[in-house]
Amino acid sequence: MAQLIPETFIDEVRTNTDILDFASQYIQFQKKGKNYFGLCPFHEERTPSFSISEEKQIFHCFSCGRGGNVFKLLMDIENISFPEAVLKVAQDNNIPIPSDLQSSTTSKQEKLKSHPLRQAYREVSELYHHILMVTDYGKEALNYLMNRGMTEATIKEFQLGFAPPRDIVYDFLLNKGHQPEDLANSGLFINSNSDEKLRDRFKNRIMYPISDNYGNVIAFSGRTLRDDSDEPKYLNSPETDIFNKSKTLFNYQKAKKNLRQRQSMVLFEGFMDVISAYEAGVKTGIASMGTSLTDQQIYLIKQATSDLVICYDGDNPGIKATNRAIKLLDKKQQFNLSVVLLPDGHDPDDFIRSYGSEAFVNQVNGAMTTIDFGLQLLQRHYNLDNNREKIEFVNSAVSLIARSHTEITQDLYSQKLAELTQLPIETIKNAVLSESQKQRRQVSRKPYQEQQPEPKKQDFSKKLSALEIAEVRLIYLVLRYEEVNDFVIQHQYEFNNSELGAIFKEWQTYKQSTDNPTISGFIDFISDDLKRIIVAIEMMQMPDYYSSKELEDYLSRSIKEKQAQQLQKLRAQLNEAKRQHDEQQELALTQQIIELRRLLN
Ligand SMILES: [Zn+2]
Known part of the structure; x- marks a missing residue:
């Protein structure tokens, strides 16, 4: 089916698409150096190892080894074929699809639809x-x-x-x-x-x-x-x-699409709330499917954003559910959480009917921190005119404030608590400090395995010999410099690593098929196994400049390596000749070995 889509159209789509823009629909990125990093969509992880090079228009996961260009990303995420991916990227970018392609492929696309x-x-x-x-x-x-x-x-x-x-x-x-x-x-x-x-x-x-x-x-x-x-x-x-209920969040995909910079996802109790909120103008609402939040759902949210507003019903069950959600979400300390506490036990739907859309949007925009939320609840609970209750209130509040991770937040709320209770600020601060030390000691006693990073797999460069590492570098330069490509051809350089040799061959064929060879385009041209390797190579931080001495060096190392291999072979043959008492053969082999050793030194 790949032949159905003309190469020129594929090129057009590829060159008019930014992989970073595209991937941002699925993943939240942070820039580190030249590249962007986010959580890999193909497995669970806590530290981002999925990276995108905007310059090269490719992605690569340092953890699972997946990699490719924008089409490959979409194929893997949505489990679709190459032509489907090309068409979908075109649609997403409003690139007009030739009409003949449209009719023939959409019907097929539908049939294929997994x-x-x-x-x-x-x-x-x-x-x-x-x-x-x-x-x-x-x-x-x-x-x-x-x-x-x-x-x-x-x-x-x-x-x-x-x-x-x-x-x-x-x-x-x-x-x-x-x-x-x-x-x-x-x-x-x-x-x-x-x-x-x-x-x-x-x-x-x-x-x-x-x-x-x-x-x-x-x-x-x-x-x-x-x-x-x-x-x-x-x-x-x-x-x-x-x-699978535990992996599904209502409206997740659309909410993710509607996320703009600095806007939060809003977690509701039920899908009806999501729809009401949508009507009121809050278009990033999600809801779990009638269960409390699962790890998978939390992971999904985390992939989209770290800013999350919890907006459950304002009645007692809703408040309890909010507390549970905060505990679940805060456990991993990955979110900037805030909370909307709707007044008078309202749920989002009847709040909107009573006070209107604008009032609701204001509630969401003015969501309070989880500490404010906790303090408000405590205040409702205790009568501060009674000293015994006041002491209990202060103790609970201190424990709440101590949970925040920054000194500024702790100071801010200590101040607030001091004013509220008319206790000296120093007393509160000391109490918060000793409580947070206590809490930290408890945290560090958690089982170690929970904090262990995932093992790294399939790191292409790990299993390579020194010569192969030099060949990786050579391929990197071949893809950039026509002169290096010519150098390899002229010297009839043979790659020791067969995969790198295959990449070199494919590159020659690919270049003949296009006027404008690019690495991203090359990726569409080669097999998945080679794709991974190319992408892994491309994501290595290598200098872009080279000297002719560097090339000569690779060449002589390769020749030496071949000679060393040859030497080994001759020695084995020599042993065999000795065993068979073939003296003529023994002599001939010994001469060859001496000659080779001379070359090697
Ligand atoms: Zn991965």
């Missing part, structure tokens, strides 16, 4: 949405949503839908070409006891699609139309091959 379940969920989601928006079945549900103040734009944005009261999904999917055995475990149906026929799981419900981290629908939550129904108010899809 898992049949994914396709089924997308189709069903479109069906439910259609029923809601344009059919009589959907009218009541649509009115219900509109009456709650939801706009058509939001309904479309979240692709809300309606599941009608009768079975429709099974036949619909069969008609689309799905196999009955795929559908049985899709989570879209329940088996009725009386017969074997699959029945729709969702009936007479407003449907909220739940997407994976890349925006594909993988599950639904269905809400009853009327609150007085006997049915449970919300019904969720069961876990399936494609839906």
Whole structure:
């Protein structure tokens, strides 16, 4: 299928795309030296080893060894083919796709779209949405949503839908070409006891699609139309091959896209809050799927941002949940956490209805620190006019303040606490200091393995001999300087490392295929194994200049190495000749060995 896309178009897409911009949709980066570093999307890690060179337009993970250009990144992240990746990058960058390519590839693209379940969920989601928006079945549900103040734009944005009261999904999917055995475990149906026929799981419900981290629908939550129904108010899809609750955050992909510099993700209790907040203008909301936050979800958030606002319901259960979330998130100390405490027990939805969108946005923008939040709760809890309660309050507050990691924060809140309790500031400061020392001692007693870094794997340069390291350098120069390339050809240099030799050969072929050879373009040209090596080489910090002496040196080292290998071979042959008492052969070999040793010295 690769031949379907003309090389010129691939070049156009590649040269008009910035890999850093593109990868920033998925990963949060920090600049270190020339390159950008972030957490690798392909495995869990705490210290960033995924790096991007903007100059070379490539990525490389120092931990797992993956690497390539923008197309390879997308192929690996979304598990799609090369042509699909080219088209998707083009779409994302608004690069017009030639019309013949569009029709032939999109149909194929759809067929390829990995898992049949994914396709089924997308189709069903479109069906439910259609029923809601344009059919009589959907009218009541649509009115219900509109009456709650939801706009058509939001309904479309979240692709809300309606599941009608009768079975429709099974036949619909069969008609689309799905196999009955795929559908049985899709989570879209329940088996009725009386017969074997699959029945729709969702009936007479407003449907909220739940997407994976890349925006594909993988599950639904269905809400009853009327609150007085006997049915449970919300019904969720069961876990399936494609839906894992603990790895899913509602609206994650869109929230990530909507993150601008210095804007936070906002964590809500439920997906309805996310949608209400979206309508009010807070477009970076996410929610866990009815469970408390899992490590995987925390990791996902961390990949997108370190600024997180917790906005749970303002009632007692909500406050307790906020405390739990703070503990979970703060444990790893990776976030700048802040908290919105909505007044009078409001949840986000009824706060917005009572006070309006602007007031809600102000609440989110003015979110308080976790220490402020904790102090507020403590204040509610204790009567400061009673000395016994006041002492308890001060002790709890000190322990809270001691948890903050900077001296400035500790000082600021010590000051605040002193004013509040009218105790001398020095007394509070001393108490905070000794408490934070105590806490630190406890932390350092944690099991050691928790702090150990991941083992490094597949480091290409680790297993190389000294000569091969020189060859790595030679390849690096070959890709940059035509003169070095010519030098290697002229001297008929043979690479000791076969992979590097293969790269050199491929480079010659690639150069003949294009007017404008680039490393990023070369990456599309070669096999995945060589790709990794090229990228690993490119990410090494090597000087760009060279001298002819350096080249001569590599050449003579290579010749010496070959001679040394030859010498070894001759010695083995000599031993064999001795064993067989072949004196003529012995003599000939001895002469050759003497000659070689002379050359080597
Ligand atoms: Zn990695």
